[in-house]
Amino acid sequence: MPPHPLAQRAIAELRRDVSRFDPLATDGKMFGVLVVAAADGRIGYLRAFSGMLGGTWHVDGYAPPVFDYAARERFWPAGEAELATIDAELAALDDRIAPLRAELAALDERHLGELTAQRDVHAANRRDRHAVRSGSRSTPSTDSNDDASGAKRTNASHELDQLSRADGAERKRMLASHRQQREPLTAKLRVLDFERNQIERRKTARSRELLVAIHETYAFANARGELRTVRELFAPAEPPGGAGDCAAPKLLALAYREKLRPIAFAEVWCGAPPATGGRHDGACYPACRGKCGPILAHALGGLITDPLPIFGSTVADDEPKLVYQDAWLIVVDKPVGLLSVPGRGEQLRDSVLVRLRQRYPDATGPLLAHRLDLDTSGLLLAATDQQTYGALQRMFESRVIDKRYVAWVEGVIAGDTGTIDLPLRVDLDDRPRQIVDPVHGKQAITEWRVLERTATRTKLALFPRTGRTHQLRVHAAHPRGLGAPIVGDRLYARTPHDEPRLLLHAETLSLQHPHTGQWLTFERPASF
Known part of the structure; x- marks a missing residue:
């Protein structure tokens, strides 16, 4: 709006x-x-x-x-200086820790080289011993010298065992020597790390005190x-x-x-x-x-404000329309404006899940196998029992259920096909908005194909290969994605618009039936 x-x-x-x-x-x-x-x-x-x-x-x-600026100035400059002093202590300590860690890393690298070289020598020794044993077992003997040959083989086997044990002992001596060489450095680091941890705890406690004081202003x-x-x-x-x-x-x-x-x-x-x-x-x-x-x-208390919209209040009682049903599966066509699952508060209770519970009172388990955004229309899959629900969840996790969406986006997209791979996470300060985060985000992959172009818009087929919240909407709008928000997107669009709905529709759903093995494809074309 x-x-x-x-x-x-x-x-x-x-x-x-x-x-x-x-x-x-x-x-x-x-x-x-x-x-x-x-x-x-x-x-x-x-x-x-x-x-x-x-x-x-x-x-x-x-x-x-x-x-209150005056109240804040009475404690914050001194508190800020105190935190700066603590940071200086940490920096000085880090200057002492860094060369020790570098020295330890160099020592570990040298030790790794020594262990690798020794392992190669011992591996060659094992091959030699194996060859000797194999040759000894294949040497034929006669009755007259069986006893002598047996004694000789026993002595040879004993010598080979001794050599094997010698290699093992040599390995243990090297590991013990390495531990002894590392100990002075690790002991110093333990002391400094403990000291650093104590300073960090002091900083955290003081920061907490200052934060509470700031909040009070x-x-x-x-x-x-x-x-x-x-x-x-x-x-x-x-x-x-x-x-x-x-x-x-x-x-x-x-x-x-x-x-x-x-x-x-x-x-x-x-x-x-x-x-x-x-x-x-x-x-x-x-x-x-x-x-x-x-x-x-x-x-805003005490002001006369425009009422908040109550989503779903205009959705007809016979929605969502039934597309398919058997003993295990239900497929429905969700309209725009109806939640998939209830929101917080009684006003946001009306949803696909609540309506399906009323239609199918004998169904068990979570019922809905996946969700669509409030503003998105299209095919939704449900299971009538816990076993089927679990099977569908495994299929979604294995990415063997195919979904195709259709959408109109703002602008003319260059190219005809492509793949977007941008990790997403929730914006903790602005839920339910999602943001791209290459560090903490979860992998999100979308494939796309152009269906139609006009002078100002492009119609796309979208294939989500993962199922992140708002994935298609963020991938369309983000400059590293398509850079073209979906038409009617009130969360991610660049400018306000008068479009009555989000032009995003889950058009096709394909899967192998978890019980019969039959391949099923459902389709409900978009109204736009």
């Missing part, structure tokens, strides 16, 4: 102003505007940035931070005049890092302080996109849930 027209005008002015900030060319940032009314009826707007801008909290013309009002600290709003959990520093809390705090009535709010990303993707210059996004959710739930 596009921002309010007044908020759009404010964003246009904001973007003209932020063009003067050079750092945004390489490090983009979220900004916000809040349209407000004064007591005399005059309309204007406030603007803010998330966190700091150019290394400072205060920029003329922008909302100041929420925290954040207090948020609402339209009813109720004041709550950030720790109270997130209790019993700990507030996440940066809670209270986003644009939305800053703007509401300033509006209440100046006795202004909030009318409309919008947040816009300005500057280069982050490495994780999901943000585009000039695109508007909702306030994050992780850092802002509890704060805004309180700060």
